[in-house]
Amino acid sequence: MTSAELARVPFSVPWRATYAMIADALAAAGLPDADAARCAELMTQADLTGADGHGIFRLPQYVRRLKADGFNKQPNITVSRTAPATAIVDGDNGMGHLVMSRAADEAIAIARESGASWVGVRRSNHAGPAGLYAEMPAAQGMIALYAAVANANHMATWGGADLLLGTNPLAIGVPTGDKPLVFDMATSIVAYGTVKKYALRGLTMPEGWFVDAASGAPITDPAKSAAGLLLPMGEYKGSGLALMIGLIAGVLNSAAFGRDVIDFNADDKSETNTGHFIAAIDIARFVPLQAFTAEVDRHVRDLRHSRRLPGVDAIRLPGDRRAACRDERARDGVPVPAPLLVQLDKLAAELQIKPLRAR
Amino acid sequence: MTSAELARVPFSVPWRATYAMIADALAAAGLPDADAARCAELMTQADLTGADGHGIFRLPQYVRRLKADGFNKQPNITVSRTAPATAIVDGDNGMGHLVMSRAADEAIAIARESGASWVGVRRSNHAGPAGLYAEMPAAQGMIALYAAVANANHMATWGGADLLLGTNPLAIGVPTGDKPLVFDMATSIVAYGTVKKYALRGLTMPEGWFVDAASGAPITDPAKSAAGLLLPMGEYKGSGLALMIGLIAGVLNSAAFGRDVIDFNADDKSETNTGHFIAAIDIARFVPLQAFTAEVDRHVRDLRHSRRLPGVDAIRLPGDRRAACRDERARDGVPVPAPLLVQLDKLAAELQIKPLRAR
Numbered sequence: 001m002t003s004a005e006l007a008r009v010p011f012s013v014p015w016r017a018t019y020a021m022i023a024d025a026l027a028a029a030g031l032p033d034a035d036a037a038r039c040a041e042l043m044t045q046a047d048l049t050g051a052d053g054h055g056i057f058r059l060p061q062y063v064r065r066l067k068a069d070g071f072n073k074q075p076n077i078t079v080s081r082t083a084p085a086t087a088i089v090d091g092d093n094g095m096g097h098l099v100m101s102r103a104a105d106e107a108i109a110i111a112r113e114s115g116a117s118w119v120g121v122r123r124s125n126h127a128g129p130a131g132l133y134a135e136m137p138a139a140q141g142m143i144a145l146y147a148a149v150a151n152a153n154h155m156a157t158w159g160g161a162d163l164l165l166g167t168n169p170l171a172i173g174v175p176t177g178d179k180p181l182v183f184d185m186a187t188s189i190v191a192y193g194t195v196k197k198y199a200l201r202g203l204t205m206p207e208g209w210f211v212d213a214a215s216g217a218p219i220t221d222p223a224k225s226a227a228g229l230l231l232p233m234g235e236y237k238g239s240g241l242a243l244m245i246g247l248i249a250g251v252l253n254s255a256a257f258g259r260d261v262i263d264f265n266a267d268d269k270s271e272t273n274t275g276h277f278i279a280a281i282d283i284a285r286f287v288p289l290q291a292f293t294a295e296v297d298r299h300v301r302d303l304r305h306s307r308r309l310p311g312v313d314a315i316r317l318p319g320d321r322r323a324a325c326r327d328e329r330a331r332d333g334v335p336v337p338a339p340l341l342v343q344l345d346k347l348a349a350e351l352q353i354k355p356l357r358a359r
Numbered sequence: 360m361t362s363a364e365l366a367r368v369p370f371s372v373p374w375r376a377t378y379a380m381i382a383d384a385l386a387a388a389g390l391p392d393a394d395a396a397r398c399a400e401l402m403t404q405a406d407l408t409g410a411d412g413h414g415i416f417r418l419p420q421y422v423r424r425l426k427a428d429g430f431n432k433q434p435n436i437t438v439s440r441t442a443p444a445t446a447i448v449d450g451d452n453g454m455g456h457l458v459m460s461r462a463a464d465e466a467i468a469i470a471r472e473s474g475a476s477w478v479g480v481r482r483s484n485h486a487g488p489a490g491l492y493a494e495m496p497a498a499q500g501m502i503a504l505y506a507a508v509a510n511a512n513h514m515a516t517w518g519g520a521d522l523l524l525g526t527n528p529l530a531i532g533v534p535t536g537d538k539p540l541v542f543d544m545a546t547s548i549v550a551y552g553t554v555k556k557y558a559l560r561g562l563t564m565p566e567g568w569f570v571d572a573a574s575g576a577p578i579t580d581p582a583k584s585a586a587g588l589l590l591p592m593g594e595y596k597g598s599g600l601a602l603m604i605g606l607i608a609g610v611l612n613s614a615a616f617g618r619d620v621i622d623f624n625a626d627d628k629s630e631t632n633t634g635h636f637i638a639a640i641d642i643a644r645f646v647p648l649q650a651f652t653a654e655v656d657r658h659v660r661d662l663r664h665s666r667r668l669p670g671v672d673a674i675r676l677p678g679d680r681r682a683a684c685r686d687e688r689a690r691d692g693v694p695v696p697a698p699l700l701v702q703l704d705k706l707a708a709e710l711q712i713k714p715l716r717a718r
Contacts, residue, residue, distance in 0.1 A: 082644040083474025085444035115442025118475035118640050143607055159674050162665035164658075172603045181606070183599045216668045229668075234593040240542045240677040243662070244531045247540070248502055251654045252645050258658040279638075281477050285441040286611050295610045299523075299617040303602070306521035309575045309588075315518050318599040 010335030017359035018056045018334050019044040021344065025059055028351040029066035030073045035098055042097045042128055047334040050325035051129035053193015056336065057200075058126070060343050061265070062095070063351070068268040071095055071125060077102050085114045088253065089121045093271045096127030103278050104136040104144075111142055111280035120253035121276040126151045126264060130171035131184035131322060137280040138173030138180035141289045146171045148276040149250040149257055151264040154192050154230040158239035161213040161229065164258050167192050168245040172318075175283065176300060177293045183318035187242035188230045195230070198222040200339050250275040369694030376718035377415045377693050378403040380703065384418055387710040388425035389432045394457055401456045401487055406693040409684035410488035412552015415695065416559075417485070419702050420624070421454070422710070427627040430454055430484060436461050444473045447612065448480045452630045455486030462637050463495040463503075470501055470639035479612035480635040485510045485623060489530035490543035490681060496639040497532030497539035500648045505530045507635040508609040508616055510623040513551050513589040517598035520572040520588065523617050526551050527604040531677075534642065535659060536652045542677035546601035548590045557581040559698050609634040 023040035027033050039062075047055030065071050075094030079102065081087045087106050091099030103121045110117035127133070130146050137144035150166025157165055167188040174181045186192070189209055198205055199222035210219040210228040219228040232238030250257030255275025262272045283292050304315050329335075336344070341356065348355035382399035386392050398421075406414030424430050434453030438461065440446045446465050450458030462480045469476035486492070489505050496503035509525025516524055526547040533540045545551070548568055557564055558581035569578040569587040578587040591597030609616030614634025621631045642651050663674050688694075695703070700715065707714035 083641070084472070085470075085476070086474030086640070086644045088645060111444075113443070114473060115445030116475060116477035116638070117444070118638075120645050143611065156668075157662045157665060157674055157676070159667055159671035160662065160665040161668050162661075164662055164665055172600075172607075174603060174606050181603070183603045185593075185596045185599070189593075211668070213666070213668075216670070233596055234544075234548075236675070237544045237592055240544070241531075243677065244533060244540070244542045247533050247655055247658070248531075248640075251651060251658065252502065252640070252642060254646055258661050279475070279477075281445070281607075281611070282442070283611060285445045286447060286479050287613055292610060296606055299606070299610065302521075302617050303516045303519065303523055306516060306519040306523055307572070308518055309515075309520050309570070309572075311575070312518035315516055316595070317516070318602065 010337045011341055012333035013336050013356060014333045015044055015048055015330060017356060018047055018336070020359055021348070021353075021356045022056055022059055024353045025063055025347060025351055026066070028353050029063045031066065031095070032074065035095065038101065039095050039097045042101070042132055045132055046128045048326045048329045049129070049131065049322035051131070051193070051322075052197055053191060054128040056334070056344070057196070057340060058128075060347050063347060065264070065268045070268045070270065075099075079106050081110070085110060085117055087117070087119045089119060091121060091124035093123050093125065096125035096274060099124040100127040100133050100276060100278070103276065104133050107144070107278045107280040108137050108140050108142060111137065111282045115285040116279065116281045118279045119277065121278070122253040122255040122273060123271070124255075124274040124276055125272055126274065127276065129184060130169040131182045133278055134171035134173035134184065135180055135182050138175050138182065141175055141283055143175075143281040143283060144173040145279040146276065147245045147249045149246050149255060149261065149274060150192070151261070151272055151274060152192070153261050153263070155188055155232055155239065155242060156213070156229045157243065158232060158236040163229065165239065165242045165246065166261060167230065168242040168249070170241070170245060174296065175289070175293055177297045179319065179323050181296070181300070181317060181319045182322060185233065187233055187238045187245065189233050189238070192230065195222050195225050199225070200337055249277045253277070369696045370700055371692035372695050372715060373692045374403055374407055374689060376715060377406055377695070379718055380707070380712070380715045381415055381418055383712045384422055384706060384710055385425070387712050388422045390425065390454070391433065394454065397460065398454050398456045401460070401491055404491055405487045407685045407688045408488070408490065408681035409688075410490070410552070411556055412550060413487040414693070415703070416555070416699060417487075419706050422706060424623070424627045429627045429629065434458075438465050440469070444469060444476050446476070446478045448478060450480060450483035452482050452484065455484035455633060458483040459486040459492050459635060459637070462635065463492050466503070466637045466639040467496050467499050467501060470496065470641045474644040475638065475640045477638045478636065480637070481612040481614040481632060482630070483614075483633040483635055484631055485633065486635065488543060489528040490541045492637055493530035493532035493543065494539055494541050496637075497534050497541065500534055500642055502534075502640040502642060503532040504638040505635065506604045506608045508605050508614060508620065508633060509551070510620070510631055510633060511551070512620050512622070514547055514591055514598065514601060515572070515588045516602065517591060517595040522588065524598065524601045524605065525620060526589065527601040527608070529600070529604060533655065534648070534652055536656045538678065538682050540655070540659070540676060540678045541681060544592065546592055546597045546604065548592050548597070551589065554581050554584050554589070558584070559696055608636045612636070
């Protein structure tokens with residue numbers, strides 16, 4: 001390997017070390033200890049489940065925003081029940097992880113009472129991977145739908161050249177007899193976190209991810225992606241779905257969408273007014289939970305053991321990769337690329353906390 | 360034009376004529392007059408809005424199934440409210456259009472009371488285009504989500520070679536100050552109705568739609584598609600979404616999914632136990648309806664007037680094509696391809712009703 005290649009090999013760090021580093025850094029940046037611990041827990045879940053763009057990778061940015069007072073460090077998160085099945089959560093510009101955890105709890109509580117719930121969220125912030133929140137009701141015997149307005153517009157509407165749409169993710173959680181199925185997709189052809197990972201590791205992107213807004217020509221250098229358009233998943237389908245999610249997770253909740261979205265990668269100070277929704281459906285109101293999970297398990301077995309196309313080594317279902325990754329990384333540690341480690345060392349020095357390598 | 364090309368030019372028939380032909384044929388096949396009229400109305404909406412695989416095109420098949428007692432001609436459609444926000448509709452094997460209309464009414468009524476609703480449907484049948492049902496709550500100031508388990512398995516799970524997944528469609532309706540936005544997508548790369556349309560017109564399909572299950576090689580002849588695998592939208596994303604919809608629209612409602620799906624193209628007799636869900640969200644519980652539609656209109660204007668990529672003549676948003684098509688076809692008539700006209704003449708003779716050309 002050349003030294004450049006070697007620099008791309010990530011260090012593996014035990015998750016307890018990344019967790020402790022995140023919790024200490026957020027607390028040192030001004031978050032109350034309990035809130036710092038809760039955010040660290042969810043960011044560590046992101047790292048363990050392979051959502052590399054959403055774990056410790058985000059720490060330098062979150063600390064920057066905390067120091068710039070872009071987040072409210074002591075938010076008064078309020079929940080208004082507006083009907084038997086609906087609620088609006090106002091995050092008071094707190095960290096998205098705290099706001100969305102509260103909203104997921106509420107969605108579960110309402111669905112327990114009313115059979116189904118629809119919880120809209122406004123004045124929140126970036127909350128990490130969508131799958132995290134879809135998994136919460138699923139762990140309580142419920143089906144979950146979660147979506148969010150992404151915190152920067154990297155897409156245009158299909159055929160357009162203005163950055164008016166985000167990668168607005170959708171996640172669905174369904175309980176099984178074992179680990180829940182967790183479907184988590186960006187409405188873009190890849191998540192923007194993946195692009196950032198490519199940039200961090202100095203990799204070239206495949207054609208078909210980004211095009212130049214003026215010429216429509218492909219862009220493959222992740223460093224030049226900011227000037228381009230990230231393409232939607234499935235052409236007009238991903239674009240249409242990103243729009244509908246934007247209206248339901250954003251506009252319905254009086255949260256930002258379209259031209260009003262704050263690019264939180266570029267701006268550490270302005271309130272983002274991030275919108276999400278989470279809905280839960282109590283399975284027991286439709287069919288006994290055990291009958292449901294037994295049927296799901298039967299269908300999952302059918303799919304998993306189906307014949308395969310030539311060259312395919314195994315069938316992967318939604319949530320398989322995150323479950324396998326969680327096992328592997330709990331054992332072997334979280335990979336931290338060298339450039340990120342350099343950033344984290346600098347951060348530790350700034351905040352006067354123990355560096356990651358010493359943990 | 361060659362005579363073969365000429366044969367592909369569809370006749371244009373006024374929608375009142377296609378409507379009357381559908382209503383008369385369904386009634387002659389044994390459906391009560393009011394039910395025949397309701398189905399004809401919804402099938403005509405499909406024809407008018409450009410869902411060519413779901414309108415009069417389906418009439419010969421529906422009549423065949425009625426005559427074979429595959430549909431219950433006088434179903435006792437029941438609605439059980441299982442919690443303040445949930446209901447299960449049992450269609451008693453009636454025509455899907457009747458069952459889903461009833462379910463949409465219930466979803467609207469529950470959302471009016473409880474803010475949001477989740478209505479599961481079982482023992483239904485093919486109900487036409489998903490957009491029809493997403494539009495119903497949207498016309499009442501509500502956001503709607505609709506999905507269904509498709510009536511035949513044309514897809515495999517990503518990497519698999521067994522036909523275990525349908526093109527399970529998802530539709531979302533959102534009110535605006537004008538016509539609602541209606542997003543309607545199959546989770547396959549194209550809807551199977553489109554494949555049938557290609558077959559009927561003798562057209563070659565593009566590569567990337569179908570592959571051979573054994574070799575993985577492309578299939579471009581629609582007549583050979585039955586032996587192949589229809590590919591999902593966005594690779595593993597469409598496959599994952601089709602699975603999750605199958606579990607939520609099918610398994611949750613004790614309706615068919617996976618190996619249990621009856622191929623209603625091949626089998627006119629067996630009960631399909633088709634599952635759907637429809638959810639409605641009453642916008643007024645989140646924000647005043649007029650404030651919502653004004654904001655949606657503002658964002659729609661931004662998107663519609665955004666700059667365009669080279670070679671793009673206009674920006675199209677979800678529902679634009681169906682709205683334009685409805686205007687055009689209400690004026691100019693519904694296109695009926697020559698081979699379908701031949702089938703419909705034969706059907707009219709069999710049922711001893713007036714043929715389409717004489718209407």
